[in-house]
Amino acid sequence: MEEPETGATAPARDQGGAAAALLIIDMINNFDFEGGEELRARAEAIAGPILQLRDAFDAADLPTVYVNDNFGEWHSEKSRLIEQAFDGAPDRLAKLKPRDCDYFVLKPQFSGFYATNLPVLLPKLGARRLVLTGVATDICVLFTAGDAHMRDYALWVPEDAVATQDDDRGRWALEIIAQSMGADIAATHARSPDEWLAEAEHA
Amino acid sequence: MEEPETGATAPARDQGGAAAALLIIDMINNFDFEGGEELRARAEAIAGPILQLRDAFDAADLPTVYVNDNFGEWHSEKSRLIEQAFDGAPDRLAKLKPRDCDYFVLKPQFSGFYATNLPVLLPKLGARRLVLTGVATDICVLFTAGDAHMRDYALWVPEDAVATQDDDRGRWALEIIAQSMGADIAATHARSPDEWLAEAEHA
């Protein structure tokens, strides 16, 4: 379709020129599956670092993209997914709820690039560097990282902003990400986001 | 992510076994672009045949999938798209509003298969035959048809259920679809949907 000229506000329109984008993977989640409670506890532990990154991206006027499982539901209704994820008691993850200014991409499988809008959105944003955060390190983060690397994105996967149920498996997934993709896996406290963003802007 | 066990109803869950699926392309549309008013008039003219097909698919317990442009908006919020499309005066297209029981796939480009959930959804549904309807015949319908054909889907593109601004170009697009993809382009009144569905079930 030709594009209509709407008066819609961002992120209703794609916008170029972003050197980097922050991806938040599968954090909109009711953890209603086997082993889900353990994963929820770990997800809560990384919510702080992710939020700090999101703040830093906001401050640098760089986009945040939620890349979230549709959990086998095909209605493409973000609000319904969010409602299902946060329908219970007060939740330490609620501060990570997507805002109207965030991009939101539904993924039906492990990788954020497979059968999703992401391969069109990221070029529209102009992003060539990605920070990957969320769960689970050895599944959706790992395969999103692999697909990103195959498409020549430079990656930072901060070890304190990703989590999985099994610590050892998570560590090895990070090791694979670092070794085979040349990704940075430094923790958020080990380097300033501003530093990395500055680097990203000049890369 | 592992799949949660929700109590959600269809189409919240994918479901196998469908011999065919009905695709409705870009009919959720405010036609707010150059030449949009002409296209709206033609879209209104095909709303009837599309609705009859949707009824037939309902009756046969076969899925309807809306495959709709996101118009450059990346919020993945179906309800917002629908609201924008129908925010004006009473609309002859309103009867085609997606229902809760319909699947809804956002596409950022011409083809319903490019950078969308469709390549995962259709195998989940088990659909091997597709009826393509909507606008515009020579753009989004044509390139969705091409991608469907390359993936071995059998196609019916009823000539009275697709439209574009330029009649000649529309006719030639249908000619290409028929000639190079072996697609059926018979009008909906020229053959009974039940007939085609019966054929689809035994193909």
Next chain:
Amino acid sequence: MEEPETGATAPARDQGGAAAALLIIDMINNFDFEGGEELRARAEAIAGPILQLRDAFDAADLPTVYVNDNFGEWHSEKSRLIEQAFDGAPDRLAKLKPRDCDYFVLKPQFSGFYATNLPVLLPKLGARRLVLTGVATDICVLFTAGDAHMRDYALWVPEDAVATQDDDRGRWALEIIAQSMGADIAATHARSPDEWLAEAEHA
């Protein structure tokens, strides 16, 4: 795999910095199918303009990429495809044989982008503008053009460098390409390749 350091010469190695690439589609062909003889005659008629474009790309040190059907053969052996295409009598198409300095991409379906190496090769080459040539205008050229447009490539599809069996259908395919993709379809004699290349380099 990590990349070996070979001493191989181009195009054994990918090379960046090309503003444009010339794609030659399905001209390596024995035309051994229904209607093939008619298509061969038309293919011979466009061999001259294609060769001139290839010379111009050579002169400008820009890459030529053969994007060719594998005709249902999966051995990935370029030389075998070429041998089969030219195994008969002297052939006016033989001057278009790929040279060692040309890239060669096998495609199993209509589009040069579907299930091929092209989505990786073109970014490696740095090409953002494409000249599409070859056969058939309303099938493989059309759907390659559509996929290229969806990926934001700027296109020139010279009307005298593409052909199909049915003149009318070819003309309408070009009309669709021009209208919906903003592609240039000027004949090679109507504009200097150097001109377009200069434009391409500054775009």
Next chain:
Amino acid sequence: MEEPETGATAPARDQGGAAAALLIIDMINNFDFEGGEELRARAEAIAGPILQLRDAFDAADLPTVYVNDNFGEWHSEKSRLIEQAFDGAPDRLAKLKPRDCDYFVLKPQFSGFYATNLPVLLPKLGARRLVLTGVATDICVLFTAGDAHMRDYALWVPEDAVATQDDDRGRWALEIIAQSMGADIAATHARSPDEWLAEAEHA
């Protein structure tokens, strides 16, 4: 293009009906990169199990598909890749050279499914179950497995038929493959290929 009717022999033509396919990943390799010598030694150690699997697939009339890196070379000439891989002294890997009856798919990145013919070939073959073998477990095998799983292929990745430079990383890659994809990772000696094939045929 329409398909010519050639007299070519298999695998020149795709053929349906195979319940399973054997994939041999990146074993056509001159190991001419950092750490290559260590990987070669490990690749030699898995050549035996891979060859036994290939024999078993031959006996069951099931296809073997080489999925091999193009090492940044874009000539699509299988014979040239093979020559480069085996141009040195006698090689314990030479027995794994692809034969004319094998399929051969070039991949430009980690995954055998990304920007390759594989997504078209496997459906043509009718294969729904895959045995993955070759190198490296934590790179190309891992990401090919991930992509296969996302496309609903059932997987067997025999632990004695895959290898990488770092034993621990290889073990964890297999752990991830087993845990997140439900893949079988039993060694070839721990279960009979015939057994698995029989199972595959009835799955």
